[in-house]
Structures are given as structure tokens and as C-alpha cells.
Amino acid sequence: xxxxxxxxxxxxxxxxxxxxxxxxxxxxxxxxxxxxxxxxxxxxxxxxxxxxxxxxxxxxxxxxxxxxxxxxxxxxxxxxxxxxxxxxxxxxxxxxxxxxxxxxxxxxxxxxxxxxxxxxxxxxxxxxxxxxxxxxxxxxxxxxxxxxxxxxxxxxxxxxxxxxxxxxxxxxxxxxxxxxxxxxxxxxxxxxxxxxxxxxxxxxxxxxxxxxxxxxxxxxxxxxxxxxxxxxxxxxxxxxxxxxxxxxxxxxxxxxxxxxxxxxxxxxxxxxxxxxxxxxxxxxxxxxxxxxxxxxxxxxxxxxxxxxxxxxxxxxxxxxxxxxxxxxxxxxxxxxxxxxxxxxxxxxxxxxxxxxxxxxxxxxxxxxxxxxxxxxxxxxxxxxxxxxxxxxxxxxxxxxxxxxxxxxxxxxxxxxxxxxxxxxxxxxxxxxxxxxxxxxxxxxxxxxxxxxxx
Numbered sequence: 004x005x006x007x008x009x010x011x012x013x014x015x016x017x018x019x020x021x022x023x024x025x026x027x028x029x030x031x032x033x034x035x036x037x038x039x040x041x042x043x044x045x046x047x048x049x050x051x052x053x054x055x056x057x058x059x060x061x062x063x064x065x066x067x068x069x070x071x072x073x074x075x076x077x078x079x080x081x082x083x084x085x086x087x088x089x090x091x092x093x094x095x096x097x098x099x100x101x102x103x104x105x106x107x108x109x110x111x112x113x114x115x116x117x118x119x120x121x122x123x124x125x126x127x128x129x130x131x132x133x134x135x136x137x138x139x140x141x142x143x144x145x146x147x148x149x150x151x152x153x154x155x156x157x158x159x160x161x162x163x164x165x166x167x168x169x170x171x172x173x174x175x176x177x178x179x180x181x182x183x184x185x186x187x188x189x190x191x192x193x194x195x196x197x198x199x200x201x202x203x204x205x206x207x208x209x210x211x212x213x214x215x216x217x218x219x220x221x222x223x224x225x226x227x228x229x230x231x232x233x234x235x236x237x238x239x240x241x242x243x244x245x246x247x248x249x250x251x252x253x254x255x256x257x258x259x260x261x262x263x264x265x266x267x268x269x270x271x272x273x274x275x276x277x278x279x280x281x282x283x284x285x286x287x288x289x290x291x292x293x294x295x296x297x298x299x300x301x302x303x304x305x306x307x308x309x310x311x312x313x314x315x316x317x318x319x320x321x322x323x324x325x326x327x328x329x330x331x332x333x334x335x336x337x338x339x340x341x342x343x344x345x346x347x348x349x350x351x352x353x354x355x356x357x358x359x360x361x362x363x364x365x366x367x368x369x370x371x372x373x374x375x376x377x378x379x380x381x382x383x384x385x386x387x388x389x390x391x392x393x394x395x396x397x398x399x400x401x402x403x404x405x406x407x408x409x410x411x412x413x414x415x416x417x418x419x420x421x422x423x424x425x426x427x428x429x430x431x432x433x434x435x436x437x438x439x440x441x442x443x444x445x446x447x448x449x450x451x452x453x454x455x456x457x
Contacts, residue, residue, distance in 0.1 A: 015428065016428045019055060019056070019084075019424070019427060019428055020424070022051075022055045022080065022083055022084070023048070023051045023052050023055045023056075023424070024048075024051070025051075026047075026050075026051030026054060026055060026076060026077075026080045027044065027047040027048040027050075027051040027052075028047070029051075029076045030042055030046075030047035030050055030051055030069070030073060030076055030077075031043075031044060031047040034070065034072050034073075035047075035069060035070055035072055035073035035076060036068060036069060036070055036073060037067065037068060037069060037070045037073075039070075042068075045413055045416055045417070046062055046063055048420060049061075049062050049416050049419070049420055050062070050063070050065075050069075050077065051080060052420045052423050052424060053173075053175070053402070053423055054077045054080035054081050054084060054173065054175065055080045055081075055083060055084035055427070056084055056322075056400050056423040056424060056426060056427035057081060057084045057085050057171045057172050057173040057174075057288075057320060057322070057400055057427070058173065058174070058290065058322075058396075058397060058400040058401065058402045058423045058426070058427075059168075059173050059174025059175050059289070059290030059291075059400075059401070059402020059403070060290075060393075060396065060397055060402050060404055060408045060419060060423070061175065061408065061409075062408055062409050062411070062416060063409070064180050065077065065175055065176065065177055066176070066177040066178060066179060066180070067180070074160075074164065074177055077175065078163075078164055078167055078168075081167055081168055081171050081173045081175065082167055082171065084171065084173070084427065085134075085167075085170070085171030085172070085173070085203070085320040086130075086131075086134070126207070126211075129207075129211060130207050133207070133210060134170065137170055137199065137202055137203075138163075138166045138167050138170050138199075139166075141165075141166035141169060141170060141195055141198070141199045142159075142162040142163045142165075142166040142167075143162075144191065144195045145161070145162035145165055145166055145192070145195060146158060146159060146162045147191055148186075148189060148191055148192055149161045149162045149165075150162070160177075161176075161177060161178060164176070164177050165177075165178070165196075166195075166199060169195075169196045169199035169200055169203070169289065169291070170199045170200075170202065170203040170320065171203060171320045172200060172203050172204060172287070172288045172289045172290070172315065172320045172321045172322070172400070173289075173290065173402065174285070174289050174290020174291050174401070174402035174403070175290070175402070176291070181292075182290075182291050182292040182293070183196065183291050183292065183293050184292065184293055184294060184295075186293070187270065187274060187277075187278055187293040187294065188270075188271075188274050190277060193277055193278075193281050193293065196281070196285075196289075196291055197280070197281060197284045197285075200284050200285060200287060200289040200291075201245070201249075201284060201287070203315070203319055203320040203321060204245070204287045204288065204289075204314075204315030204316055204319055204320065204321035205241060205242075205245065205315070205316050205319055206241065206315070206316040206317050206318040206319035206321075207318050207319060208235075208237060208238070208317070208318045209237070209238045209241050209242070209316065209318075209319075212234055212235050212237075212238040213234065213238055213242075216230050216233055216234045216238075217230065219233070220233070236348060236349040236351045237327070239349055240326075240327055240330060240348065240349070241316045241317075241326055241327060244316075244326040244327070244329065244330050245287075245315075245316060245326055248283075248287070248310060248313060248326070249280075249283050249284055249287075250283075251283075252282070252283030252284075252286060252306060252310050253279050253280045253283045255283075255302075255303070255306045256279040256282045256283055256303055256306065257275060257276060257279035259300050259302045259303045259306070260275075260279065260299070260300060260303055261275060263298065263299075263300060265294070265295065265298030266278075266294045266295070266298050266299060266303075267279060267294060278293050278294065281293055282294075283310065285403070286307055286310040286311050286401060286403070287310065287314060287315050287321060287323075288311070288314045288315050288321040288322040288323055288399055288400050288401045288402075289401070289402070290396075290401050290402020290403055292403055295406070296392070296403050296404060296405050296406075297389075297405040297406045299405075301388075304388060304392065307392065307403070308391065308392070308395055311323065311395045311396055311399045311401045311403070312324060312368070312372070312395055312399055313325070313326060313329045313399075314326075314399045314400075314401075321400075322398075322399045322400030322401065322426050322427065323399040323400070323401075323426075324364050324365055324368050324399075325364075327361075328360075328361045328364050328365065329361075329365070330361075331346075331353060331357060331358055331361035331362075332361040332362050332364075332365040334346050334348075334353070334358070335358045335361065335362055338358075346358065364429075368398070371398060371422075371425060372391075372394055372395055372398055375394045375397075375398065375418055375421070375422050376390050376391050376394045378418055379393065379394060379411075379415055379418050379419075382412065382414040382415055382418070383411055383412055383414070383415040385407060385415075388405075389405045389407050390407075392404070392405050392407075393405070393407045393408065393419065394418075394419075394422055397419045397422035397423045397426060398422040398423070398425060398426040399426055400423060400426045400427055
């Protein structure tokens with residue numbers, strides 16, 4: 004009897020769930036806590052979820068509650084979550100020289116969100132090599148600050164942990180209870196963190212296209228504009244939207260928080276500029292902070308909602324609805340207003356399937372955020388502003404909080420756990436998981452009805 008193979012639409016969500024539960028069981032053990040005592044299941048589950056889903060929200064201080072073993076478990080979960088469990092398993096298979104079936108290649112293709120499985124194993128190797136190189140480079144630059152401050156052993160460990168967390172857009176650190184607030188004037192720490200966040204959020208496809216374009220352009224002595232024009236339409240769109248969002252957030256935070264003494268108001272002008280830029284970058288699903296998010300002005304708070312909800316770019320470590328999705332959804336609105344059936348971008352037609360998918364992702368994600376926010380307010384005595392911030396941060400796997408996470412009750416923590424899980428696998432993926440993707444021919448033909456919309 005032929006064994007039925009689990010489809011990738013079901014296996015990918017299950018693989019993340021398995022990683023979360025395994026991590027939770029390990030974190031419950033006495034060896035994982037600094038006190039040598041058992042950790043309750045909800046706390047362990049929350050920590051495992053925020054690690055695998057590379058979010059960064061925590062209910063206990065990471066540096067204080069967990070032991071060295073616990074920190075290693077958390078770091079491994081972050082790295083697995085950044086890659087995706089299917090990708091990690093595939094790399095292990097590759098290293099042990101296991102043969103890949105067509106089904107394995109298809110599974111890997113779906114886990115990486117690629118359109119084709121052509122050269123998929125070469126892409127896998129490049130992803131691991133590139134990730135390792137970037138994280139090691141980040142750790143090296145962190146050591147310039149952390150080794151003199153904490154000593155060789157601890158300084159190296161903190162540097163490695165922070166580099167992996169930053170690149171995977173996790174936002175979890177083992178430095179202290181106030182994230183990177185103590186380093187708000189340290190340009191090395193903030194700049195290295197921003198570079199790692201941006202590289203992780205751009206996506207592997209953009210990495211490869213950009214590196215190939217730069218090598219080719221330098222070899223042929225092309226002008227920067229010529230190099231940009233030769234990039235793929237996806238890379239150009241990601242770079243443009245990412246730059247626009249970071250620049251807009253930078254200006255907005257600098258303007259709104261300039262005189263706020265609780266955030267950047269008491270900083271020097273260079274530090275105000277640097278921390279405003281850092282805030283704009285970290286909201287791209289990273290979760291590090293250099294000042295209390297609870298002290299943001301109302302205007303800045305709304306900007307954070309938007310930037311967190313959009314998140315990073317496809318085929319990377321970031322969360323959110325993604326930059327390309329955001330652009331296509333907005334473009335779809337303007338196309339409808341102009342009664343234009345086609346949308347042309349960089350002299351390429353955007354498929355109707357992509358436009359529809361973008362609209363569905365935005366709609367479903369928005370509905371999920373609203374539903375979870377209302378549920379959180381109904382079960383916890385929190386304000387709408389704080390609840391919305393927390394839910395968007397969790398569902399977009401950002402990890403910033405307005406000092407709310409640790410004070411949530413058990414139901415509230417379970418809501419945030421669900422939000423983080425949905426944010427990592429996508430609410431649409433979960434719907435497909437339960438509904439299946441089978442497409443049945445409808446034998447009945449119905450007369451078109453008349454419905455009045457708007």
C-alpha cells in the first residue's frame with residue numbers, strides 16, 4: 004500500500020508547531036533556568052514560540068531567567084525559525100548526502116516561497132553560506148564593543164547571540180532588561196544591528212540578484228544607475244519600497260519625537276538622527292529598542308502600526324505582510340480606480356494572481372489583527388492603543404511592546420502565542436491547512452446575480 008505524502012501546505016505549519024513544542028519542553032527543564040527550577044509550561048511555550056517565530060516578545064527577562072543551556076536552546080530555535088525547519092532538515096540531508104526526491108524539492112521550494120525548484124539545492128547552499136558569513140561578520144563587529152565590556156568569553160557569546168538574533172529579525176538579546184537602550188549613543192552597535200536587520204529583511208532572492216548585479220557591474224564598470232536597471236523587477240521593487248519606508252519612518256520619528264524627553268528629546272542631534280533611523284529600521288520586524296515604546300507620541304504610534312504591519316520583504320527572515328504585497332495591494336486599488344485591467348511595473352506585467360494574492364493577504368491579515376486585538380481587550384484590562392500595538396507586533400513578528408507582554412494573564416499570553424504563530428506561517432496558510440487546497444470542478448452553472456457594492 005502506497006504511503007500518502009503530507010502536502011507542504013500542511014507540513015510547513017506542522018513543522019513550526021513541532022519545533023515550538025520541542026523547544027518548550029526543553030525550556031521547561033530545570034537545566035534551562037538560571038535558578039535550576041522547572042519553568043511553567045506557558046512561559047516555556049511563549050519563549051519557544053517567540054524564538055521559533057523570530058518575534059522577540061518575552062514574558063521573562065531572557066538574560067536573567069534562563070541559564071546558559073537555555074540561551075543555547077533559544078539561539079538554536081531562533082536560527083531554525085529564521086531558516087524554517089524544512090530548510091534546516093534539507094540542509095542536514097544535503098550534508099549527509101541523502102538523495103532528494105521530487106517531493107523533497109517541491110517541499111523545499113514551498114518552504115522558501117520560490118516560484119521554481121530549478122537549482123534549488125544550489126540556492127540552499129548559498130543561503131546557508133551567505134547567512135553564516137553575514138552573522139559571523141556581524142558578531143565580529145559586535146565584539147569590538149562587547150569583548151572589552153564583558154570579557155572575552157562572555158563578550159564573544161553575546162556578540163554571536165545578538166548577531167544571529169538581529170539577522171533573523173528576532174530582537175531577543177541577553178544583554179539586559181532594556182534591550183539596546185544602554186547603547187543608544189553607540190554608533191557601532193546600532194549601525195551593525197541595522198545592517199543585519201536590513202540584510203535579513205531584504206530576502207535571499209534579492210541578495211543573490213544584487214550580489215550578481217554588483218559583481219557584473221563593477222567588472223564592466225557600469226554606472227550605478229545601469230547596475231540598478233539590470234536588476235530583476237522583484238529586486239528593484241524591494242529596494243525601492245524598503246528605502247522609501249525606512250526614509251519615511253526616519254523623518255516621521257525624528258519630527259514627532261524631537262522634543263519628547265522620554266524618547267529622544269534629551270539626546271544630542273546626531274543621536275536623535277541615529278535613534279530615529281534605528282527605530283524606523285527595527286520596526287521592520289526586528290524588535291530591538293533604544294528607548295521605551297510606551298513613551299512614543301500618538302503620531303509615532305500610528306506610524307509604528309503601519310511599518311510593523313508591512314514588515315520586511317519576501318523570501319527572508321522578516322515578518323509582516325511584506326513590502327511587495329503592500330505595494331501590489333495599493334497598486335490594485337489605483338488600477339481599479341483608473342479602470343485599468345493590467346498593471347505594468349518596470350516594463351513587466353504583474354500577474355492577476357499576484358494582485359489577487361496581495362489583496363487577500365492584506366485583507367486576511369487585517370481581519371486577524373482586529374479579531375485578536377478585540378479578544379485581547381476582552382480578556383485583559385488594557386487600552387486599545389497598547390493592545391493593538393502588541394497584536395500587530397506579535398502577528399508581524401516584530402517583538403516591540405509598550406511594556407504589556409509580561410503583565411498579560413494566561414489567556415492574553417495564549418492570544419499572543421497564536422498571533423506570533425500565525426504571523427510566522429501566515430493566516431492564509433493556516434486556513435489552507437484546515438480547508439485543503441483541492442480544487443473541484445463545479446458541475447452546476449449559475450446565472451450571474453446582481454449585487455450592489457459601495
